[in-house]
Amino acid sequence: MFSPDLVERVVFESYTFLARTAKIHAFLAPLAGHFATDRLSALAHARNPQEGSVPQVLFVDEEDANRSQVAAALLAHYAQGAVVARSAGFAAGEAVDSIAVEMLVERGIEPPNLYPKPVTDDVVRAADLVITFGASDGIRVYPGTTHEHWCVGGLLTASTRERAREVVDAIDTRVTNLWEQIHAQATPTASTTSHRTG
Template identity: 55%
Template sequence: MDDPTDAHRPLDLHVLERTVEHLAGRYAGVISPEVVERVVFESYAALARTARVRTYLAPLAGHFAADRLAALAHARDRDGSTVPRVLFVGRHDTGRAQIAAALLAHYAGDAAVVRSAGTEPGAAVNEKALQLLTARGIEVGRVYPKPLTDDVVRGSDHVITFGTGAAVPAYPGTDHRDWGTDRTVTGNPGELESLVTELDEKVRALWQQIKP
């Protein structure tokens, strides 16, 4: 398999192989080991295309793969979960989609599964946006831009796009909404505060509509 990160290949391969073993055990009888392996290595390759820092690429790929497999299991109705799954899709997954996802995760807690993705994922989430969310008491954790994948779309009950709806496949039973163009998130404090406030209102309204 071609790997654009040859400098870390030995260590990364070791981490990825252990990840495959762990996830194959978790989804035994639900998802085949071959599919698990493919998802793990695809996730690694996808993140490697835009990653600025390669040091933690393999663990991030494992986290991304685990999320994709969870979505796939849900799409197959094999995970037993009834909580709503919400996907926010921007162009780069560095601004609006990440902000909205952080806000909804904050309000919903364990009562929802929240994801974000980008049709053309960027290299890093807007740092000033993360700082503003943290200042509001919203825990953002380890976030990174993720490419849009079919398994995550299939595993979503609600898909919120930011002018990216044409790139998102539509599946029966999935609620699709568009929240406007995914314009560049600037570093201007006033504009950023206004954007977060706008998204906060939309996210609160969405949660009132979809919460169990």
């Protein structure tokens, strides 16, 4: 589907993006491979969206270190392959916050390969639905993509365990409602761009 030059460029870009903030370089190559594969999969979907393909949802936060990661992991858990759930950040952080991982484990979710990723054009183009937390004016949503902004207060980084659970509970409620809506629809998210704040 893609030329060797394009694949090489995406791999190189992915490695470079992650290297900017990576603390442990021993795992950088496999993570870059995973990131590049996901980006190429998104690009393939954007170029040739197949009828009946699963909906693509992108969660975006400031650093892709907590809320976006939690939301994507929860949706992937509930959908069990019926949705592609991705996360990204306007400026990818150094690592996923440990408290975010802890909150997911408490819910019986132990997702592998959690790492902050920057927003790239390919994953935005592939998304049927883009959901932002925090600032949302730094992302361009394309025609045919629905955009929602979720006002879920508080980052998990500096939270107490009780506050962190409240934040994750709020995200979980929204993700559950989203999954119910997606599951009830025969086709991916709406064909016209809309902007909602809630």
